[in-house]
Amino acid sequence: MASVRLLCSFNKKEAGSIKTLVRAGCNVCFRRNICSSPSKLQSSMSAWVIDQYGTNGVLRYTEEAPVPTINFASEVLIKVNAASLNPLDLSMRGGYGATLLNLRRDPLSVINSYNEFPLILGRDLSGVVVDCGSGVTHFAPGDEVWAAIPPWKQGSLAEFVTLTEYEVSLKPKSVNHIEAASIPYVANTALSALVNVGGLCRESSSNKRVLITGASGGVGTFSIQLLKAWGAHVTITCSQNAEGLVRGLGADEVVDYTAGDAAEQLEMMEKFDVILDNVGGDTEEWALGLLKPWSGAKYVTLVSPLLLNTDSMGLLEGTFHAGFNLHNKAIQNIISNGVFYRWAFYVPDGYSLDEVSKLVDAGKILPVVEAQFPFAQVPQAFQKLEHGHARGKTVIKVAEEDDSWTETAESEQQVQDTAQPN
Known part of the structure; x- marks a missing residue:
């Protein structure tokens, strides 16, 4: 090298x-x-x-x-x-x-x-x-x-x-x-979704009921820990073999989507104040009904069609179609049951990471590293990620840690x- x-x-x-x-x-x-x-x-x-x-x-x-x-x-x-x-x-x-x-x-x-x-x-x-x-x-x-x-x-x-x-x-x-x-990417993504869009923070999260779909990946595992540090009640969906991980991070209730209809299991629970959707697709069709009606509850999805539309339709037409889609869903949900439908995007922010750093040093946020690869094996790391069903993050060791620059x-x-x- x-x-x-x-x-x-x-x-x-x-x-x-x-x-x-x-x-x-x-x-x-x-x-x-x-x-x-x-x-x-x-x-x-x-x-x-x-x-x-x-x-x-x-x-x-x-x-x-x-x-x-x-x-x-x-x-x-x-x-x-x-x-x-x-x-x-x-x-x-x-x-x-x-x-x-x-x-x-x-x-x-x-x-x-x-x-x-x-x-x-x-x-x-x-x-x-x-x-x-x-x-x-x-x-x-x-x-x-x-x-x-x-x-x-x-x-x-x-x-x-x-x-x-x-x-x-x-x-x-x-x-x-x-x-x-x-941590940084998932932290900035989760904070953008939960704080900037979902309206949650340290002062407002106590006893709030939050559902996270697809919670065993990087954003999900970080979000569980952040919300528990803020005093929220956290329910998550994941497969059975990730249950030990998410419970260890503090999840209050776990729904195994491989053990039956997740929607039916969730409908038996108390309604939620915020839903963070990491899955997308048809999840919206059943998850929106799990929010507390007429309470200002928010559905926040990290899976929006904006970039896909602009790639396939071009900049102007793609932006228009995505915006029209968002507008229709937002209006429909606020009229029918008084809940807010929102998109969230990853927003890099050094100041937010300053706050996360304090939580890490206080032991409130733990790194969740599933796999580690040397720099020479970046293609193998991508293959690992492609297999899906992440249990935390895949990390690349780019260089040896040393003190020479600090010295x-x-x-x-x-x-x-x-x-x-x-």
């Missing part, structure tokens, strides 16, 4: 004293805590890319991917230690959402040809900051961080990633990079502090 290093014009370990470091005269290090001169940064890195949409065969390993650069004052360059896969990565590998995502990547793509390839997949990361833009105030080189990457940006199946500081958060201290990489940053910070005039 190609290796990228940030090198100063002297060997810090052999320098022997602050005076020697000062005489070496690396002004860039004094100014930014770590040497980031473009001439000293290798131009290529290892990554898994795709050059076309398709099945697993389109995944290609390269050691010649360009190292991302800091182009804006608010950006940070992160060395990736671990990444994890999500169902979205499978979908994006096949071209899901390309119409809207390419528009976000290049607003002129609707009138000009645009080539998004080579494309790096992967939405989750845990790693170490190695460089910062001049306007970054929340992070410094050496900080251990985690993040969820917007789907229109190059992903985390690479040695380095560039993000804005607002998309990044300090990694919880109580977990390692492998564990941390399993370098701390050493050069001491140089900077010592070199400041009294």
Whole structure:
């Protein structure tokens, strides 16, 4: 695997004293805590890319991917230690959402040809900051961080990633990079659905009844723990062999959809305040009737037709059809039984991850890692994800964990502090 290093014009370990470091005269290090001169940064890195949409065969390993650069004052360059896969990565590998995502990547793509390839997949990361833009105030080189990457940006199946500081958060201290990489995407997705759309929060969730369909995957296992930390009553649907996992995470009631009609079992229970649907399809037909009528109850689905419609119908027609579909369902449900029908989408947010980090360090949220793969086996990790029936997350170990970046940053910070005039 190609290796990228940030090198100063002297060997810090052999320098022997602050005076020697000062005489070496690396002004860039004094100014930014770590040497980031473009001439000293290798131009290529290892990554898994795709050059076309398709099945697993389109995944290609390269050691010649360009190292991302800091182009804006608010950006940070992160060395990736671990990444994890999500169902979205499978979908994006096949071209899901390309119409809207390419528009976000290049607003002129609707009138000009645009080539998004080579494309790096992967939405989750845990790693170490190695460089910062001049306007970054929340992070410094050496900080251990985690993040969820917007789907229109190059992903985390690479040695380095560039993000804005607002998309990044300090990694919880109580977990390692492998564990941390399993959380950001599902956390941001669940918070978007439950908080931004579902209206739940720490103060409002006590004794609220929440149903989560398809709860044994990443979003479901995170949501169970979050809602229990907030005092909600949580019912979930899953297969029988996942029952031990979800009960261990705090689920109050478990409905095995393989042991009969799940709808019939749920109809015998008390109605719900919020439903989080991870399944879609015909689930809506029976699940909407499980909400408390005329109470402001909310049905929130993470399975919307928006991106599929724009891919198959084009940007304008697809957006219109999806919007018309949402409008009709929302009006129909508010008129017939007084419940709200809403779509939710994954929204990367560093500030939200700050709050999740506190819950992880407090032991309220546990990482749920089902499988771990080395960086050389990314295709095998995708195959594992394709088999479905996830019991948590599939994580990729991109690089070995070490303290060299932290030590370098701390050493050069001491140089900077010592070199400041009294």
